[in-house]
Amino acid sequence: QVQLVESGGGSVQAGGSLRLSCAASTTAFRRMAWFRQAPGKDREGVATIYTVSGTTYYSDSVKGRFTISSNYANNTLYLQMSILRPDDTAMYYCAAGYSNSWPPLRERDYVYWGQGTQVTVSS
DSSP states (O other): OOOEEEEOOEEEETTOOEEEEEEESOOOSSEEEEEEEOTTSOOEEEEEEETTTOOEEEOTTTTTTEEEEEETTTTEEEEEEOSOOGGGOEEEEEEEEOOOOSSTTOGGGOOEEOOOEEEEEEO
């Protein structure tokens, strides 16, 4: 059974940094990604990484501030978040899937999901 467990969330002031981790029972996927959902809003894709090539893709809202990476030796996905803003406040979810569709951050293309970790950015 595939399990994804996020950690690393917390509260930080605007301009600060956090690193999220996602411990996976396996990384035998085509893509792994981070999504987020703010209160009252739809879940949105933040960043994805192709597990074989290492190619990454970011949403415009986080490009240049967030970095997705992975360590397949310990089956862990990371999201390094810098220059955080109050509008980054959300529950962050790790996701994994087998699709090669484009664009690569569509929620329906990911099969497995973690339970989420909360990130709160204060001004």
